[in-house]
Amino acid sequence: MRVGVIAEGRADLAVLINILKGRLGVDRSDVQPLRPEYYEDETDLHEHREAQHSNWEIVRRECLDRRKIRDFLDSPIDEHRFVVLQIDTAEVELPEYGVARPPKGDAGFVVELRRRVVATMNGWLEGEFIEHVRHAVAVEETDAWVLTVWSPETAETGALSNPKRRLHDAVNDSLDPRERKRHFQLNTFEQYDQRSRALRKRKVLDAHAARNASLRLFVDSLAPDDPESP
Numbered sequence: 001m002r003v004g005v006i007a008e009g010r011a012d013l014a015v016l017i018n019i020l021k022g023r024l025g026v027d028r029s030d031v032q033p034l035r036p037e038y039y040e041d042e043t044d045l046h047e048h049r050e051a052q053h054s055n056w057e058i059v060r061r062e063c064l065d066r067r068k069i070r071d072f073l074d075s076p077i078d079e080h081r082f083v084v085l086q087i088d089t090a091e092v093e094l095p096e097y098g099v100a101r102p103p104k105g106d107a108g109f110v111v112e113l114r115r116r117v118v119a120t121m122n123g124w125l126e127g128e129f130i131e132h133v134r135h136a137v138a139v140e141e142t143d144a145w146v147l148t149v150w151s152p153e154t155a156e157t158g159a160l161s162n163p164k165r166r167l168h169d170a171v172n173d174s175l176d177p178r179e180r181k182r183h184f185q186l187n188t189f190e191q192y193d194q195r196s197r198a199l200r201k202r203k204v205l206d207a208h209a210a211r212n213a214s215l216r217l218f219v220d221s222l223a224p225d226d227p228e229s230p
Contacts, residue, residue, distance in 0.1 A: 001026055002079055004072040006035045006062045007086040008055055012142045014192035015199070016086055019136075019145075019215075022205035023222045034068040034083070035059075056097060059087045063124035073132055083129070085121060086136035089113055110139050110158060110213040134221050139214040143167045146196045148208035148215065150174065157212045171195060 003020055007013045013033055020026050035058055062068055069083050092099035092113070099120050102112045114137045122130055138145055144163040150170035151157060160166055175183055183191065199205045209216040 001030060002072075002075075002077075002081045003031045004034045004069065004081065004083040005031060005086065006059055006068070006083065007033070007136075008059060008088060008142075010036055010187075010189040011192040012086050012088075012136075012138075014189045015142050015146055015196040016084055016136060018193065018196045018199045019205065019219065020084070020222070021200040022202050023219055032072060034072060035062050056087050056091055059085060059121075060096065060124055063121060066125065066128060069125075069129055069133075073129060082132045082134060084134045084136050086138070086142070087117065087121065088138045088141045089117060090140040092117065111217070113137075113139055114214060114217055134218070136218045137214055138218075145208075145212055145215040146192065148211050149196060149198045155211060158214055167195070 001024065003024075003026060005013060005016055007016060013036065017028055017031050020031060021028075063085065072083060073081055075081065089099075089101075091097055092101055097120070099113075099116045102109055102116070106112070114135075117137045118135045121135060122133075125133070139158050141163050143166075144157045144160065147154070147157040147160070147163050147167045147170065150167060154160065157163060171183065172180060183194065186194070199208065205219060209219045
């Protein structure tokens with residue numbers, strides 16, 4: 001099995017690779033980042049170009065263009081392939097994103113918001129490759145998915161404000177000074193790989209997904225459709 005990934009940024013990519021490991025048993029070598037590429041110069045990207053590689057517009061452009069998706073799926077190698085498209089919902093109201101946010105207090109808020117975002121993404125794809133795509137729609141940010149690992153007392157991390165700051169504080173508080181310094185010197189990909197490493201185990205992933213509705217929906221969408229998959 002080979003999985004292509006298009007994500008907003010390297011943090012999201014690291015989290016997705018660990019989730020794919022936990023749900024499907026695939027290794028990092030089985031996952032091909034189509035955008036962004038984690039093998040580029042991380043220091044340069046972090047200091048000078050991170051803004052170009054960490055937003056929903058990247059995902060939209062790749063869906064509209066589709067060359068990377070097409071090249072990945074059209075590989076002559078005979079193996080099961082699909083593509084994960086990751087996007088956050090924090091900026092859905094922006095004109096080119098163009099998704100109307102349902103009332104946040106509604107019981108089905110997450111399910112309906114995800115449905116609207118998936119429909120919009122499929123529109124960007126113009127219906128092409130739909131059967132080979134899995135949507136990783138994080139409400140409102142992927143940090144809320146990772147926060148399930150670091151804030152086990154929280155019932156629904158997707159309902160918390162500023163999950164990025166909450167995750168930073170939770171990690172900071174949990175590490176001793178030496179570990180803390182070492183962790184925050186890591187590049188973005190490595191930080192989020194370490195923060196979400198617990199999700200590599202199926203039972204742990206399922207337990208944490210029970211406390212974030214959009215994570216649960218993504219994990220459920222990864223039910224293998226390949227008869228040779230575990």
